[in-house]
Amino acid sequence: MSIHPLPAGQPKVAVIGGGWAGLAAAEALAGQAEVTLFEAGKTLGGRARTVAADSNGFDFLDNGQHLLVGAYRQCLALLARAGVAEADAFVRLPLTWHMADGVQFQAARLPSPWHLLLGVLGGKGAAWGEKTALLRQMRALQQWHRRQQQGGADVDVAQWLRQHGVSQKWQQQFWQPLVWGSLNTDLGQASTARLANVLADGVWRERAHSDMLIATGDLQQSWVAPVAAWVQKQGVAVHTGTRIGTLRLAGESDQIWVDEHPFARVIVAVAPYHVGALLPPQTPPEFQAALNALCYRAITTVYLRYPQALPLPHAIIGLANGTAQWLIARGALGGNAQEVAAVVSLSDQYGTLSNEEWIARVHQDLLRLYPHLPPPVAGRTITEKRATIESRPDMTPIPQAWLRSQGVYLAGDYIHPRYPATLEAAVQSGQMAAAALLADWQQRPVAEIKRL
Ligand SMILES: Cc1cc2nc3c(=O)[nH]c(=O)nc-3n(C[C@H](O)[C@H](O)[C@H](O)COP(=O)(O)OP(=O)(O)OC[C@H]3O[C@@H](n4cnc5c(N)ncnc54)[C@H](O)[C@@H]3O)c2cc1C
Known part of the structure; x- marks a missing residue:
């Protein structure tokens, strides 16, 4: 196989799906590709959107209350580029653990790890020995995480808590609400590695990363509209209300048909339960099997x-x-x-x-x-x-090599290799898909790979 750069010229890229992954992918490609974004819904935002129909007298109704943390670096950077001033859109609070029926602490305004140490030790609702026990559990998880990153096996959080003799109180007052809130997965199924990734990046590394950011207004006005406007300003053509039915690979012509529109490359940024219906019939069965395994x-x-x-x-x-x-x-x-x-x-x-x-x-x-x-x-x-x-320890990574060899890239919160399904995972996955696409485009045409 000869590898040579393509002639100058930008690829024509379709991004299918206007959630955070699709928006981030489109933004990352803008200026380096001719980008068209197709979104099935009337509005952008996907699973983080405002429910416009009937606010029933409420200030606003979103499809779900979204919470960000300071560690959402790419998400916050995208919002900043779109002109969203943090002070206007969010209330930023230090990490606050206020169980109305139990333990309460707040991270201290000190560098890591003192923010957490002094925060927990100064908390209410737990005896001194219980507080030091929680800190020891954190330390043990950090050490476990280091070993796991060097090739150790992942386990479910329930097993990890049992192995470390974590008391019923801390399971109920801390670990369960933390895991449910950050992984939306039960303790018996939740990946300890993904939980530790969240804590490593979000709590242990830097105090500011553990800050909690809560939007003050609705998602549409606070985030979606400014990001959509920004992406369009970068030259991305956005088509809402356009559900794509099929992708077809056009043999040797190095084109992918997105319904009746030809493109050089495609980023599929739809939720995992919509991916299967879109993909070309030649897609290997292990791909669908990996999608089917998601819970x-x-x-x-x-x-x-x-x-x-x-x-x-x-x-x-x-x-x-x-x-x-x-x-x-x-x-x-x-x-x-x-x-x-x-x-x-x-x-x-x-x-x-x-x-x-x-x-x-x-x-x-x-x-x-x-x-x-x-x-x-x-x-x-x-x-x-x-x-x-669910973020499970036994999750099979979605096999992407064949799709990538055909010029089709996946983005979405379910693709992220380290994080649970979150806004930050979605944004990073979109950016990673765009980077892979551009890297491949600069290397060799897909038609050449198809001939192999
Ligand atoms: C209730 C709720 C609360 C949440 N809370 C938080 C939180 O506090 N913090 C946090 O970080 N995350 C939270 N999340 C998770 C977060 O919302 C998601 O991880 C993120 O929005 C996923 O983005 P995505 O772009 O990967 O997928 P999606 O948002 O699902 O975007 C996919 C888009 O593709 C479109 N589409 C599908 N099929 C087609 C097609 N054939 N043609 C064209 N378009 C198509 C869909 O309409 C959709 O707009 C929450 C999610 C929910 C539902």
Whole structure:
């Protein structure tokens, strides 16, 4: 096989899917390729979007309450390039672990690791010995992570906690809410390696990485609209309301047909459950098998409005023993103090509940904290049944070599090699797909590979 650079000229690239992975891929390609982005929905944003239809009197309703951390470097950098001023779009808080029914601590404003050490030791709801035990567990996880990165096997978090003799209290008050919130996976299935990757990059490395950023407005206005405008300003043609049906490989011609449009290369940035239907019939069966092996979990967000301001003491409050795991107090974010957004990870464990049943359960959670709270005047429940894939230790990496040899690249939160399915994973995966595409384009034409 001869390897030679292509003649000058930019590839014509289709990006299919306008979630965060697709937007990040399109931005990374802009200026180096002629990019067209196709999005099936009326709006961009994918699984992080505003539900525009009927806000039912609420300040706003997103499909889910999204929380970022300071370690979301690529996500935050993309927002900054799009002109989103952090101070306008987010409230940035130091890492705050405020279990309303238990342990409470806040990272100290000190460099790592002192932010965590002094934060935990200064916390409430745990005896001194329990606090030092939690710090020892963190240390053990760091050491385990180092060994695992040098080739050690991954295990599920439940097993890791058992092996390290972690008490019931810390499982309930810390590890379970942490794992459910960051991996949307149960302890018995969750990958300890991915959890440790999150902690290494998000908590242990730098204090600022552990900061929590909560959007003050709706996702559409705060993030999606500015990023969409920015991407278009870079020359990307964006077609919303355009669902792509098929990809066809055009033999030797070095073209890929995206429905009736020919492109030189394609980035498929749709959710994993939409990938299979799009791909060319020649795709090897192990690809579909790897997709079929992914397991999905739901996240439910319950929005409640009360007739009076809620006395929630922090912007984000955890419940170790509630239906909801996290309560977001809109008043503390500069919004309506009568509104709260309650997050229920792994919400499929409760079966199918009606809007009223969800409202009753979350209201019950709040009544345990504030027994005199009147009933809510309005409530709205949004369940995303396939919110994220589970992050399991036995996950088979999605085989991408054949697709890549055909000029088709995958992007999406499920592709990231280190992180659970998050916005940062989506953005990084889009950027990685764009980088691989450009590197290949500069090396050799796909038609040449196809002839081999
Ligand atoms: C309720 C909820 C809460 C969450 N909370 C957080 C959080 O707090 N922090 C965090 O970091 N992450 C959170 N996440 C995860 C985060 O939203 C996702 O990881 C991220 O949005 C995935 O982006 P993506 O681009 O990979 O995929 P998607 O957002 O799914 O984007 C794929 C896009 O492709 C489009 N599409 C599909 N098929 C086609 C087709 N044939 N043609 C054209 N377009 C097509 C879809 O319409 C969609 O817009 C949450 C997710 C949910 C659902």
